[in-house]
Amino acid sequence: MxxxxxxxxxxxxxxxxxxxxxxxxxxxxxxxxxxxxxxxxxxxxxxxxxxxxxxxxxxxxxxxxxxxxxxxxxxxxxxxxxxxxSKVELMPAKSVKDSVKQYANAATSHGSDDLNLSQEERAMFAGLDKKNATKEQVEEILKKVLAKRLQDYQQKGLEGVGAYQRKSNKSFEPGAELREKTEKxxxxxxxxxxxxxxxxxxxxxxxxxxxxxxxxxxxxxxxxxxxxxxxxxxxxxxxxxxxxxxxxxxxxxxxxxxxxxxxxxxxxxxxxxxxxxxxxxxxxxxxxxxxxxxxxxxxxxxxxxxxxxxxxxxxxxxxxxx
CATH class of the missing domain: 3.30.530.20 (START domain)
Incomplete structure (x- = not known):
């Protein structure tokens, strides 16, 4: 037909x-x-x-x-x-230094709006040395962040999409916004x-x-x-x-x-x-x-x-x- x-x-x-x-x-x-x-x-x-x-x-x-x-x-x-x-990698090469610095400071950046991370995810970067963190250390944490995001979504759907911590301790709920636009x-x-x-x-x-x-x-x-x-x-x-x-x-x-x-x-x-x-x-x-x-x-x-x-x-x- x-x-x-x-x-x-x-x-x-x-x-x-x-x-x-x-x-x-x-x-x-x-x-x-x-x-x-x-x-x-x-x-x-x-x-x-x-x-x-x-x-x-x-x-x-x-x-x-x-x-x-x-x-x-x-x-x-x-x-x-x-x-x-396993192949999560920071690239291109010219951005690696700045990316490592940004993630290494994620736990204390008070919700920098440039990275979409929950409060719990920011805390995962707290153990990194802000001055001497390596590309490999950041990538290992990122792998865990992404794997957990997938697991939460597969188990709970839009309800499992974690909030992004923003400046001034505010947060943004991407799961709620996805629900809103889908309902419309x-x-x-x-x-x-x-x-x-x-x-x-x-x-x-x-x-x-x-x-x-x-x-x-x-x-x-x-x-x-x-x-x-x-x-x-x-x-x-x-x-x-x-x-x-x-x-x-x-x-x-x-x-x-x-x-x-x-x-x-x-x-x-x-x-x-x-x-x-x-x-x-x-x-x-x-x-x-x-x-x-x-x-x-x-x-x-x-x-x-x-x-x-x-x-x-x-x-x-x-x-x-x-």
């Missing part, structure tokens, strides 16, 4: 011009309403010359992800239920209520209809020449009766720069064994909160959207190579 591009885009609120561009094999970038005060958001639609079944596997395994995003320094995927953190996805909840309930209640209330697949991994990004670690959870849902796939991609921990990232998308079969892929990506960052937030969000969303569009164009090209 196939669907018409025009009908699906119209259901999402987009007109004939957008449908024409998509059918012309353009990656179309849409403005997407932000759902929280700290959010940057961008939406995309494109046709890919692969079936939804093919793309489901590509999405879960991210086998083209590293090639399509040049900010990725290293990526590890879960194998046989185990996610290996009205269209996705209407199309697949069981799937969206699972995205909120994970690891509980897994859908009893349709097929659910999941994947985990971690990434070391180079953001502003600094190491940025994230742990992600991917879930795809196939409704065979209705013929579509839904997916969410959640970075439930990010070590710096952003608070979290979540993308929710859909994949529909269209004619000529192609797929219509639609996705809305939302990034939480403190940089757009507060005074002038609306203008900063608008500018930040445009910049982020441009970068993501370029990545999607590369990803589509790589995905179409069988």
């Amino acid at each position: 196939t669907v018409a591009v025009e009908e699906v885009l119209a259901m999402a609120g987009y007109g004939k011009d957008a449908a024409a561009k998509v059918k012309n094999h353009e990656v179309v970038h849409f403005n997407v309403d932000t759902l929280t005060t700290r959010e940057l958001a961008a939406g995309f639609a494109m046709l890919v010359k692969r079936t939804p079944e093919d793309l489901d596997e590509v999405f879960l395994m991210s086998d083209k992800k590293e090639e399509s995003d040049d900010s990725i320094q290293y990526m590890e995927r879960m194998v046989d239920g185990t996610l290996d953190f 996805l009205a269209m996705a909840k209407k199309v697949a209520p069981e799937f969206m309930k699972y995205s909120l209640d994970y690891p509980n209330n897994k859908p009893t209809t349709g097929e659910v697949k999941e994947a985990y991994g971690w990434i070391n990004f180079n953001i502003d020449d600094k190491p940025t670690f994230s742990i992600f959870h991917k879930v795809s849902y196939h409704d065979a009766e209705k013929g579509f796939y839904l997916m969410f991609h959640r970075h439930f921990y990010v070590s710096r720069g952003h608070n979290s990232v979540q993308a929710v998308g859909a994949c529909f079969p269209v004619e000529n064994e192609e797929s219509l892929v639609m996705l809305a990506s939302r990034t939480s960052t403190d940089l757009v909160a507060g005074f002038g937030g609306s203008a900063k969000k608008a500018l930040g969303s445009r910049i982020m959207g441009g970068k993501l569009k370029a990545n999607f164009e590369k990803y589509r090209t790589l995905s179409e190579k069988k």
